[in-house]
Amino acid sequence: MDLTLAQTFLEIVQTRSFLRAAEQLHVTPTSVSARVRTLEELLGRALFVRNKSGATLTPAGEQFLPHATSLVQVWERARHQVAVPAGRRAALSIGCEVSLWDPLLLQWMLWMRSAAPHLAIRTEVGFPGHLLDKTADGVLDIAIVYAPQHRPGLRVELLIEEKLVMVTTAKRARPPRAADYVYVDWGPEFAAQHGLAFPELSNAAVKAGLGPLGREYLLAAGGTGYFRLDVVRAHLESGRLRRVPDMPEFLYPAYAVYAADCDRKLVDPALAGLRQVASPRAAQGKSASQQRPGRASKKR
Structure with missing residues (x-):
C-alpha cells in the first residue's frame, strides 16, 4: 500500500x-x-x-x-535511522516547546556532545500538540513539553518543577500596574490562575507569546512580569531585576515524552542528559514541589 x-x-x-x-x-x-x-x-x-x-x-x-498509525511510525523510524551522518552510529531527534527551550535545550546539547558523541542530534522548537504528534508518529524520539496530554503508547517523565515568579526592573518594588506590565503567555493554566490573582492586569500594555522575547523586552524597556526563575536568576543576582515581594508564584513543570516501545539504547542516554542538566533547577524549585501544575502559592 x-x-x-x-x-x-x-x-x-x-x-x-x-x-x-x-x-x-x-x-x-x-x-x-x-x-x-x-x-x-x-x-x-x-x-x-x-x-x-x-x-x-x-x-x-x-x-x-x-x-x-503503526505503518507510518515504522516508516518514519526507518527513514530517521537510515539518515545517519558519517562517523555517528545513530541519530536522535528531540523537540522542545517554545517556552521551555531556553536554556534547557542548549545545555542538553552540550552535555550530549561530551557524553554521547556517537549520536547525531537533531532538534526543533515548536508547539506541544505538534511535538506530541511527531513523537507518536516516530518522527521525534523525545518531546519536552509543559502539561502534556497523556496518549496511548507514550510515556511521560517529569524533568523540572520550575516556578514562574514576578520580577521588575523598578528599584522600589511595588504592586504591578497595567501600564508597565509585560504579560507573557505561559499557557492556559497560567492564564486562568493569573486572571484570578490579577484581574486588573487583563489589559496589560504589552503581551508576549514567547518567554525570551518578553524577558529581553523587559530588560530593555523596563517594567514588571512573570518569568521562569531559572532564566532570570542571573539578572536577579546582578541586580538588573528584582523579585516583587508577597506576589503569588506559579509552577511551570517540564516533562519528557517518548514512545513506550522506543529504542532504549538511543533514548536512555538522552534522558540521562536531560535529568542531569535539569537537576540543579529541580533542586532549586523543590519548595513548590507539592503544588499541582499551574497552581499559585503565596510567597511568605
Missing part, C-alpha cells in the same frame, strides 16, 4: 475534515478524496462518514486506525 494513503487517512482523522486535511498536506481536496477512495477500494470497506460537521470514522475505519 502507498504510504501516502495511510498518511492522508491519519491527517483526516486528526483534523476531522477532508478540507483541513488537504490544507495540512498541501494538496487539493480532490486529491484527498481520491486517496481515500483508493484506500477504501484496497480494503474493501468504507472508512469515513462525511457530513456537515466534517468526517467521522466508520467501524472499519476505527479498526484500520492502529494499523495505519
